[in-house]
Amino acid sequence: MPQPVLAAVGSSPVGQTDLPGRDLFSLAIAEAFDGLPDPASLADAVYVGNQSETYEHQIMQGTLLAEWAGLRNVPAERVEGCAAAGALALRHAVKDVRNGEHEGVLACGVEKMTAGGTGGATDALSAAFDRAIEQRSGVTAPSQYALLAQRYLHETDATEEDLARIAVKNHRNAAANPRAQFSEPIELEAAIESPPVAPPLKLYDCAPVGDGAAVVLVTTEERAAELDAPSVAIGGTGAAANNIAVAERDMTDIAGARIAAETAYEEAGLTPDDVDIAEVHDAFTVSEALLAEAVGFAPKGTGYQSYRPPSERADGWTDVSLSTSGGLKARGHPIGATGLLQAIEAYEQLTGQAPNRGPPAPETALLLNEGGVADAVTVAHVLTAGGGR
Amino acid sequence: MPQPVLAAVGSSPVGQTDLPGRDLFSLAIAEAFDGLPDPASLADAVYVGNQSETYEHQIMQGTLLAEWAGLRNVPAERVEGCAAAGALALRHAVKDVRNGEHEGVLACGVEKMTAGGTGGATDALSAAFDRAIEQRSGVTAPSQYALLAQRYLHETDATEEDLARIAVKNHRNAAANPRAQFSEPIELEAAIESPPVAPPLKLYDCAPVGDGAAVVLVTTEERAAELDAPSVAIGGTGAAANNIAVAERDMTDIAGARIAAETAYEEAGLTPDDVDIAEVHDAFTVSEALLAEAVGFAPKGTGYQSYRPPSERADGWTDVSLSTSGGLKARGHPIGATGLLQAIEAYEQLTGQAPNRGPPAPETALLLNEGGVADAVTVAHVLTAGGGR
Numbered sequence: 001m002p003q004p005v006l007a008a009v010g011s012s013p014v015g016q017t018d019l020p021g022r023d024l025f026s027l028a029i030a031e032a033f034d035g036l037p038d039p040a041s042l043a044d045a046v047y048v049g050n051q052s053e054t055y056e057h058q059i060m061q062g063t064l065l066a067e068w069a070g071l072r073n074v075p076a077e078r079v080e081g082c083a084a085a086g087a088l089a090l091r092h093a094v095k096d097v098r099n100g101e102h103e104g105v106l107a108c109g110v111e112k113m114t115a116g117g118t119g120g121a122t123d124a125l126s127a128a129f130d131r132a133i134e135q136r137s138g139v140t141a142p143s144q145y146a147l148l149a150q151r152y153l154h155e156t157d158a159t160e161e162d163l164a165r166i167a168v169k170n171h172r173n174a175a176a177n178p179r180a181q182f183s184e185p186i187e188l189e190a191a192i193e194s195p196p197v198a199p200p201l202k203l204y205d206c207a208p209v210g211d212g213a214a215v216v217l218v219t220t221e222e223r224a225a226e227l228d229a230p231s232v233a234i235g236g237t238g239a240a241a242n243n244i245a246v247a248e249r250d251m252t253d254i255a256g257a258r259i260a261a262e263t264a265y266e267e268a269g270l271t272p273d274d275v276d277i278a279e280v281h282d283a284f285t286v287s288e289a290l291l292a293e294a295v296g297f298a299p300k301g302t303g304y305q306s307y308r309p310p311s312e313r314a315d316g317w318t319d320v321s322l323s324t325s326g327g328l329k330a331r332g333h334p335i336g337a338t339g340l341l342q343a344i345e346a347y348e349q350l351t352g353q354a355p356n357r358g359p360p361a362p363e364t365a366l367l368l369n370e371g372g373v374a375d376a377v378t379v380a381h382v383l384t385a386g387g388g389r
Numbered sequence: 390m391p392q393p394v395l396a397a398v399g400s401s402p403v404g405q406t407d408l409p410g411r412d413l414f415s416l417a418i419a420e421a422f423d424g425l426p427d428p429a430s431l432a433d434a435v436y437v438g439n440q441s442e443t444y445e446h447q448i449m450q451g452t453l454l455a456e457w458a459g460l461r462n463v464p465a466e467r468v469e470g471c472a473a474a475g476a477l478a479l480r481h482a483v484k485d486v487r488n489g490e491h492e493g494v495l496a497c498g499v500e501k502m503t504a505g506g507t508g509g510a511t512d513a514l515s516a517a518f519d520r521a522i523e524q525r526s527g528v529t530a531p532s533q534y535a536l537l538a539q540r541y542l543h544e545t546d547a548t549e550e551d552l553a554r555i556a557v558k559n560h561r562n563a564a565a566n567p568r569a570q571f572s573e574p575i576e577l578e579a580a581i582e583s584p585p586v587a588p589p590l591k592l593y594d595c596a597p598v599g600d601g602a603a604v605v606l607v608t609t610e611e612r613a614a615e616l617d618a619p620s621v622a623i624g625g626t627g628a629a630a631n632n633i634a635v636a637e638r639d640m641t642d643i644a645g646a647r648i649a650a651e652t653a654y655e656e657a658g659l660t661p662d663d664v665d666i667a668e669v670h671d672a673f674t675v676s677e678a679l680l681a682e683a684v685g686f687a688p689k690g691t692g693y694q695s696y697r698p699p700s701e702r703a704d705g706w707t708d709v710s711l712s713t714s715g716g717l718k719a720r721g722h723p724i725g726a727t728g729l730l731q732a733i734e735a736y737e738q739l740t741g742q743a744p745n746r747g748p749p750a751p752e753t754a755l756l757l758n759e760g761g762v763a764d765a766v767t768v769a770h771v772l773t774a775g776g777g778r
Contacts, residue, residue: 020521046630053442057524059516060471063630063765073648076630076766077477078469082449088466092481099488127448132409135446241435241452241465259462376452377465 004097005231006383007224008032008042008217009344014181014332015210021056021112022068024213028108029069032215036227039069042217043104046076047092049085050336052124055115065108069215081241082128083283084371085109086214086339087379091237093218094381103220109337110213121209125335128372130244142206142284144246144373146198149286151251153200158304160200163285164191167204167329169307170282174326176357179341181210181332205285207327212334214341230351232365235270236382238263242375249375257294257368260380264366265296268382272296275320275382276362277349279342281370282327291368292322295380320366324349324358339369339379350385393486394620395772396606396613397421397431398733403570403601403721410445410501411457413602417497418458421604425616428458431606432493435465436481438474439725441513444504454497458604470630471517472672473760474498475603475728476768480626482607483770492609498726499602510598514724517761519633531595531673533635533762535587538675540640542589547693549589552674553580556593556718558696559671563715565746568730570599570721594674596716601723603730619740621754622773624659627652630766638764646683646757649769653755654685657771661685664709664771665751666738668731670759671716680757681711684769709755713738713747728758728768739774 010032012024019027033039046066053059059078066076079088086109093105113121122140129135129144152158168188174180191204224231240256240263242249249255265271272295280295282288292303299316310319325331325345328338346365348354363385371377399421401413408416422428435455442448448467455465468477475498482494502510511529518524518533541547557577563569580593613620629645629652631638638644654660661684669684671677681692688705699708714720714734717727735754737743752774760766 022521052448053516056520057516058520059441059469060633060761060765062470063633063761064519066630067632073629073631073645075628076470077628080448080467080469081451081465095484095488095490099484101484127442127446130453131445131447132411239464239466240462241455242462243456244449244452256462372449372452376449 001098002100003221004094004218004234005221005224006216006234006343006347007219007227007229007231008036009347011179011214011341011344012212014179014212014334016114017211021110021213022064024211025065025068025108025110028213028215032217036229039106040071042219043071043106044074045096045102045105046071046074047089047107048078049089049109049339050078051080051082051085051111052127054124055112055120061110069106081377082371083335083338084369084377084379085336087367087369087381090216090339090343090381091239091379094234094237097218097220103223105218106215107218107340108215109340111335111337112211113209113334114211118209133245141373142198142201145284145286146201147246148251148290148374149200152286152289155252156301156304158289161192162304163205164188165307166285166288167191170323170327170329173324173357174330177326177331180326180330181208182330201284207283207329207333210332210334212332212337214337214344216340216343232347232350233384233386234381235268235384236264237267238380239378241377244372244376246373252290254290254294254375256375257291257378260378261295261366261368264380264382270364270382273318274364275318275366276364277321277324277358278366279325279327279345280322280368282323282329283333285329288322290374295366295368321359342367342369346383350383390487391489392610393483393607393623394610394613395623395732395736396608396616396618396620397425398605398736400568400603400730400733401601403568403599403723405503406600410499410602411453413600414454414457414497414499417602417604421606425618428495429460431608432460432495433463434485434491434494435460435463436478436496437467438478438498438728439467440469440471440474440500443513444501444509450499458495470766471760472724472727473758473766473768474725476756476758476770479605479728479732479770480628480768483623483626486607486609492612494607495604496607496729497604498729500724500726501600502598502723503600507598522634530762531587531590534673534675535590536635537640537679537763538589541675541678544641545690545693547678550581551693552594553577554696555674555677556580559712559716559718562713562746563719566715566720569715569719570597571719590673596672596718596722599721599723601721601726603726603733605729605732621736621739622775623770624657624773625653625771626656627769628767631764633761633765635762641679643679643683643764645764646680646767649767650684650755650757653769653771659753659771662707663753664707664755665753666710666713666747667755668714668716668734669711669757671712671718672722674718677711679763684755684757710748731756731758735772739772
């Protein structure tokens with residue numbers, strides 16, 4: 001089987017912008033293919049992760065962005081699993097290259113979240129809740145995650161200050177990441193004293209709303225070598241959808257994430273101990289804690305220690321560094337693009353292009369992208385340094 | 390490589406209903422798995438074709454319907470290419486089985502089009518047009534297809550009466566199909582005299598709006614044999630996205646459909662001459678004419694003769710029977726479910742379960758499912774009789 005690799009990456013700025021989604025995508029494509037042949041000569045299929053048609057009243061983003069990238073009459077489609085849409089696009093690209101369907105595939109993600117203001121984004125995101133069971137209660141994403149956080153603080157030794165320290169770490173990482181929405185570190189006190197959103201979650205526990213687009217080229221090891229492009233291998237991909245309604249599952253055991261990660265580890269022939277860096281969908285600070293446990297980095301009930309240096313964590317914790325990009329929390333979270341922004345961070349870290357953040361010379365990365373409230377659908381990828389050259 | 394087969398099919402009624410999409414899906418699942426083991430024991434991945442979140446304010450239909458079918462913690466996602474979403478779901482299922490990823494996959498489609506009335510459906514469908522180029526002009530699907538029909542009537546010998554005769558044929562077929570939205574044949578005069586919608590298209594040239602769900606089990610030939618389930622092999626799958634804006638392409642040469650079909654024929658080792666029956670996305674009567682040409686059944690400019698017996702068609706036409714189900718025009722067109730309803734027709738025809746319509750004992754079927762206005766994205770499948778027993 002061909003070895004799928006990432007051989008080119010690009011993103012737009014993340015945050016509020018006047019540009020429509022397709023123009024954000026053009027910025028991402030321009031960066032990714034700077035110095036390379038045209039996208040159409042390197043890829044012959046397109047997958048687009050996109051959460052909601054309501055932001056721009058536009059469906060068929062698969063066809064739209066394929067055309068925008070200069071590809072005509074190729075397989076192109078949109079995939080959707082709310083905020084996991086970007087990683088689902090990446091997963092299809094990886095599978096197609098691995099199975100010999102295509103030698104090059106564009107995995108894309110785009111979201112124009114600010115088009116309808118805060119109300120528009122809240123309404124669009126609320127469609128991810130179960131309409132028959134949850135939407136009638138007027139739930140929002142923060143209110144749902146607050147249930148998880150309340151339960152997590154009840155079951156473990158974690159405190160609200162621990163959650164705030166996760167935010168501080170991630171903002172510090174983001175300040176060293178030119179792709180991040182937030183470019184300034186924050187103080188612990190500011191995080192703790194930020195206004196309540198849904199107790200125990202405060203403003204600084206929550207990822208921001210933002211526009212953004214990202215694109216990566218998934219291709220074969222051989223083609224990456226021909227291009228003389230730095231590349232990283234994608235050794236494993238896993239996905240698992242548990243269910244939508246939060247009330248109908250264990251709120252602190254993210255089963256789908258565990259299964260998705262186990263699948264990806266197994267395909268890659270690696271274990272959690274091998275992972276140097278991880279991006280774990282910290283849509284809320286408590287997510288980083290829960291997911292660190294689910295994917296095998298931390299013993300049950302100790303995931304909240306992700307902000308500490310490895311020597312100060314509980315026994316059984318690995319040495320992994322989490323959210324070196326700044327994470328959703330501070331690098332930003334333009335929904336459909338998020339899974340690909342995670343992949344871009346792994347690419348930059350594993351090719352030595354991000355020496356100013358994260359551990360020195362990381363060799364293995366785990367990506368964990370979620371849709372819905374935790375566990376509604378999770379996609380995991382394992383990447384390793386080396387590949388095309 | 391394992392041979393993917395269809396081994397179980399089911400659908401809800403098509404038309405206006407009080408049931409939400411998930412309950413329509415439950416009806417489809419119940420029919421498909423009647424007499425078989427539970428879906429969860431036969432499938433471990435789910436793809437859902439669904440056009441618009443606006444009908445029911447619900448995204449993540451992948452997770453939702455996987456849970457509804459009794460599957461937990463499996464890969465599940467929604468795919469979207471407007472009206473081609475159902476065939477995109479089928480295509481992923483076929484690829485996963487062929488590549489050995491899964492032994493059984495559910496390909497599902499659902500749409501609850503009537504939830505917001507005619508205005509709601511018109512608005513939801515308008516999101517398939519290019520927002521930057523087309524939506525500002527207030528275009529609708531009939532107005533776009535009318536441009537194609539005007540051009541087609543200008544370039545060929547076809548008349549409005551020929552288009553009406555396509556409708557008459559398809560309603561006649563639908564009257565013999567218990568799954569169809571319309572159960573009565575129509576008279577030629579009624580079709581010709583039906584009210585104008587967008588000239589030259591009249592009411593009877595247009596597929597109806599309707600709710601519906603459909604599901605098929607794609608599995609291996611071996612497992613179908615174990616189940617003693619009648620099965621049909623899926624030998625080829627092809628997809629091609631041209632572009633969205635109709636003004637920026639040749640309106641009577643549906644290039645993407647040609648390429649998608651050629652890919653599917655090639656994978657199956659067959660040619661257009663081998664095809665006995667075809668479902669070709671007759672969203673409007675002119676579509677059947679254009680697609681009959683694009684997929685190689687009819688010489689350029691003669692596709693409108695699809696309603697005639699083979700002996701009365703132009704030289705170069707094949708003996709294929711089109712839209713034996715009644716087609717989108719009369720079997721109905723619940724967008725995300727349509728590609729799978731096409732697959733169900735092929736399954737019933739090729740397993741001898743539809744002796745009252747179509748040619749006797751057909752052995753090969755072509756399915757052609759489109760999203761957007763013609764050529765925005767097209768998916769083709771080639772199926773052949775025989776398989777699990």
